[in-house]
Amino acid sequence: MTPMTPAHSSPLTDRPQLGLRERKKIKTRTAIRDATYALIKEQGYDATTIEQIAERAEVSPSTVFRYFPTKEDIVLTDEYDPMMLEELRGRPDSESWMDSVRYVMHRSMDALLAEDPEAVRIRAHLAVQIPAVRARMIESMSATGRLLRSAIAERHGLDPDSLEVRVFAMSMVGGLMEVNIAWAENDCRDDLRELVDRALQVIEHGLPAKKA
């Protein structure tokens, strides 16, 4: 949620060893985000202005921009990516690459859904409906893709900057992105874990055999 948060500790305001200043910052940050989610639920994304968000969060518009560079960033917090990468790198060499990915994907999905399933769903829906949000999300995923490279390269003994590794990383990202979209398009009814598994199958082995 904020730098140096141990990730799985329940997020927010407590944590006494931090100074008052730091605690206030965290509070403000989550106040802004909560206000945003609430307003979006009431009025939709486009109808929600920064001014309204600021008002409900009881800060000035300037402060909103001080905490989040863009409106889209308020709803898109992919602070989990670095931690996923960490975990991916920590998997034993004996495990196959795809198994490692599957494992880490499962774990982070569980963590996200455990902490705030509502937010995960809203985010997924926004990614489908609002182009700007989708764009920003893709941006952030390709940043993740860039980080992925080094992990891939380590495992496979390849140059992380080679075209092959780059392409492999981004095609994984693209495929997994599509899972998210497909899931949201079907109103988050399916089991995300199963969808991810099927996607990884396709990425690893290509399309299943003809049926017709």
Added chain:
Amino acid sequence: MTPMTPAHSSPLTDRPQLGLRERKKIKTRTAIRDATYALIKEQGYDATTIEQIAERAEVSPSTVFRYFPTKEDIVLTDEYDPMMLEELRGRPDSESWMDSVRYVMHRSMDALLAEDPEAVRIRAHLAVQIPAVRARMIESMSATGRLLRSAIAERHGLDPDSLEVRVFAMSMVGGLMEVNIAWAENDCRDDLRELVDRALQVIEHGLPAKKA
């Protein structure tokens, strides 16, 4: 360049059977685009405003927005995609899927580079440097990905809306997008065709064997 253009005919203003109105529209469209490319080359993307573009193209700002929904769209004309799809669908069933893709990619790259290599390069560079342009380009590529689905499904005898086909299409798109980025990051020095071939290899067969 515009609906019902036979694609390889040199693009623009001539074509007598069209009414004066249509011809003027085409002229305006290319005037706006030319102005934009020129200004970007002089001052960079961000420093170039719609007002400047309008002025140089000798139209009003309103007209600019009438022709292009966003500033990014002025530089990003992927009007080739539908024609690629067409061609892809026209390839013989006997040819392997990847061979078909390779063939069509080669052809459209040749066409683009033949018509306006400068623009292709500027576009690629913008996609690397300007997040908004990159985002818009990805958007447009995933639209292409959606179209790709039906072609893939036909060839493989699968349901175009199945997760498998969706994931496959988007992972191809992601991988090929990365080729474009990598090419631009290396200043468009490499042979695009070769890069595409290597990318398709990776998408089809996964990463090459370990080297270390």
Added chain:
DNA sequence: CATGAAATGAGAGTAGCTCTCAAAAGGTGG
């Protein structure tokens, strides 16, 4: 408590983009 640093608020300014409405230009039938 005083001094310095960091966070905030207020406000002005820019630019992308939308909408409306009236004027102009292209097409068509008499």
Added chain:
DNA sequence: CCACCTTTTGAGAGCTACTCTCATTTCATG
């Protein structure tokens, strides 16, 4: 050639995301 209808255009007002600056307030520290 003219009158009529449709499409395109320009002018301008308006909204909002976002940036910058500067004065004020709020926390931290000796």
